Amino acid sequence: MDVTLRAVGAAAPSLRVEAHDIASAWGARGRGSVAVCAADEDPLTLAWSAATDALAADGGDAPTGLWWGTTRPPFAEGPSWSYLAAALGVGPEGALFSGSPHAGVEALLAAWDAVAAGTVHTALVVASDALVPDLGSSFERRAGAGAVAVVIGTGHGPARLTTRTTRSRPALDRYRGDLESATRDTYDPRAIRQLVFLPEVLAAAADVAAPADATWSLPDPDGRLAATVAEHVGGTDGSAEVRAALGETGAAAALLGAIPGLRRPGTVVAVAHGGGRTTAVTIVVDGHVPGADDAIAALASGRSASYAEALRSRGQLVAGGESVAMGIPPGSAMFARATAELLAFEGARCVDCGVINTPPSVHPACTGCGGAKLEVIRLARGGEVHTFVVNETMPAPFVAPLPIVVVDLDDSARVMTQAVGDGSGVDIGTRVRMVLRRYAIERGAPVYGMKALPLVAGG
C-alpha cells in the first residue's frame, strides 16, 4: 500500500545569531548565522508551530497519531509527547523518539509503518530540535534550531514515500552523557569522518538507488560532510539552503532539508545520521506538496540577536540572585486540572447567551448571564488587540519589556495573555495570532500556554 505525504509545515525560532559573534567571544572566526530559540521557545513550541501549519495546509481527515522526534524533548523524562498531543488535538497513537539526531527520521519510519499496517489512517510526523552545544566549541557556531511536520496517510496524495534503508554501526561522534546538559562534539573529526560518516552515508545513499536528478537532504554533523557527500551522489543538495538559514538542526535536519524538494515534481532523498545509525528515505513528488512554499518562507523569519541574548534564552547564561517562584507549583492539582485546557486553548461557551468564558475550569457559571450550561470549545486562534500594556518592572525570572495584551478573538471570546516580543508593533487594533509558547521553567518543569503573536501589517 502506498503511503502518501499530503502536507508539510515548518517553523524556525525567533532569534538569529551571527556565527562570527559567537566565535569572536572565544577568539575564533565564524561564518554565516544560526537560529536560536527565544526564551519562550523550545522544541515543543517549534513542533507545535510546524505541525499547526502542516495540519492547516492538509485539510484532510485529522491524524489520530503523533510521531515526534527530537534530541531535546522539553522533559528529559516526563510528559513531552502528551503535552504536544494535547496542544495539537492529535492522538492517542504515536511515540516520541529521541537519543540522537536520527530520531526525526525514526519518527517518520514508525508513522509510515503505522499507516502501512492500518493502525492509523492518517499520521502526523514532527521532527524538531534546538541544539544546546558546549560553549566555545566549533559546534556552537553551527548549532541551530528548527522544526518540520508532515501529514502522511493512505490514498491519493501529492507525494509518496517509496523506499527506505537503514544502517547501524556502533560509533561515537556527537553525544551527551546522562546528567549532562550540553551536547559534546569532541570526537576526532578526521577519523570519524573517514571511518563512519562517509562510508555509512554513502552506503545508505547508494541503497536507495536514486535517479541522477534527485534532490537530496544530507546530514552535516561536522559542517562539511554534506558538501562532500553531495559531490559523490550528484543531483542537488536541497538541504544546503535550510542549513544556511537555520544552522545544523539535529533531529529535524533530514526532513527540514527535504522541503525544498517538495515544491516541485521529482525525487527527494532524505538522509539522516546520528548515534551510529543512518537512514535514507525516498519521496517521489508528483505535484507541489501543500505547505511547502509557506514552510520555506517560515524559515526566513527571525530577528538578529546578540550572543549574550542567545545564551540567556538557551539557559546557558543565568542571572545570579533569587527569582520568584510560581505561586502554583507545576506538580499540583491546579495544573492537573488545567494543563489540557491551557495547551488546547479552550473556552467554555454559554449555551444560552453565547458568551465564551476562559478558561473552563474556573467558570462553572457564565460571566455573561450567570447560566450554568456551558460547552467546552477550542478558542479561535486569530484576534485583535483591544488594549495592552508593556510591563517594565518585574522581579527575576521575568525579563522586561513584557507586553501583556487583551485580545478580542475572532470567535468573540476575550483573553488576556502575554504577547510575543518586546511590545514593538503592538497597538490597539493590531491583529494577532495565538501561538503556543513556554511561559516559564518552574521547578525544572516547562510551563506552556498561548501568547499573542503580533502580525505585521499585511501579515
Next chain:
Amino acid sequence: MAWNRVAVVGAGLIRFGELFSQSYEQMAAGAFQAALGSVDHGIDPTLIDAVFLATQRGTLWGQEGIGGNTIPSALGLNGVACTRIENACPSGSDAFRIGAMAVASGVHDLVLVIGVEKMRDKSTEEGLLARAAGGHPIYNRGETAPVLFAPFATRHMHEFGTTREMLAAVAVKNHHNGSLDPYAHFQDEVTVEQVLATPLVCDPLRLLDCCPQTDGAAAVLLVPADRAHDYTDRPVYVAGFGVATDHPALHEKSSFVGLPATVKAAERAYAMAGVGPADIDVAEVHDCFTIAEILDIEDLGFVEKGMGGPATLAGETSLTGRLPVNPSGGLLSKGHPIGATGLAQLTELWWQLRGDAGPRQVELHSNFALQHNVGGRGTGVSVVNILTTNNGR
C-alpha cells in the same frame, strides 16, 4: 432601611512611610493611640467591645495568616472580640462598613476599626512585585499591580483622547495636597514635566503615575449616634455605604474605560445616604495610579465618562476646585498601606467635615464626604462609604 445611626467619634493615623524601625504591632498601637487621643471628651478603651482589623497581605512581611488575635494583645485589649477583614484594596473601607453594621445592628456599643499594613519589610522584588508569579500560571503571569490599571489608561487615551499630561495632572495635584499633609509618605510637590520624565513602570504608566509602597496604620472609633455626644460635640455620622464586585479576571471586563464595581458600590451608597454625586463636598478616592483617579471620578458620577482627564487638568478636583478630590494627597502621595488606606481616607474626611484639616481644608456646602476604594483581582471589588455631619440622615 431600619438601621441604628452610627457616629464616628475618633479617628487617627500614624505618619505613613517606609517605617523600617516599627513593627506591625507598633504601627497598630500608634494608630490606636492617635484615634483614642482624637476623642474630644476622652474615652475609656476598656469599653471597646469589638475590633475589626483590616490587613490585606501578611505575606508581604512574612506572615502567612493574620488572625483576629494578632492585634488585641498589642493594643492592650487582650480578650476583646476581634475579626480580621480582608477584601483586597478596599479592606480598610470594608472593615469600616462592617464595623458600622456591627454598631447599626445594636450588637456593639463601641467598635474600633483598625487597618494595619506592612508593605516594606520585604524587598520590593520579594514583596509586592512577587505577585507577577502569582495567580493563574498563564492568564495572570506577569500581572504586577500596575497591569491591573495600565490597560485602562491605554484604552481611555484611545477612546477619549486622555493624554499623559492629564494623567500627570492627577499626580501633580495629589502631591501638592500631600505636601500639606503631615501624615503623607511624600511631602514634596512635583511638576508635570517631572512626572513625564520618570521611568516607565508599566507603559503607559510612569513611576510618578504610581503610588509608593508604604507602611502605615489608621483607626477609627464608632458608636451609636445617640451616644455620640458622650464623646464629642462634633460627631460625624455614617450616611451610607455600598460594596460591589465584578468578574475577577481582567479579560472578563466588559470595558476598559471604567470599573463597574465602583459604579455599583456608589449607586448603593448614594441610595442608602439619600444623596447623589452633586451633594458630595469632598472625596477621598482610590488613586493607586493616576488613571485610577480619572476612572474613579467618572464612575462615581463627579464628571461625565471620558471627562476625568480634562476636569483634572482644569483644576475641578483641586483643593479649591468644584469638588476637591484626595485632599490628603491620596494614595499617590500619602501612600497605600493597603489595610490602612481606607481608614486613613476616612480619617481625612472626618477632619474635613469637622473643619480640622488645616491648610488642606476644603469648603463645605452639603456636608457630605465620600470615600472610595477599588481593587482585587481584575479590579473586581469596590467599597464606597459616605460620611456627613448632618444629623437626621
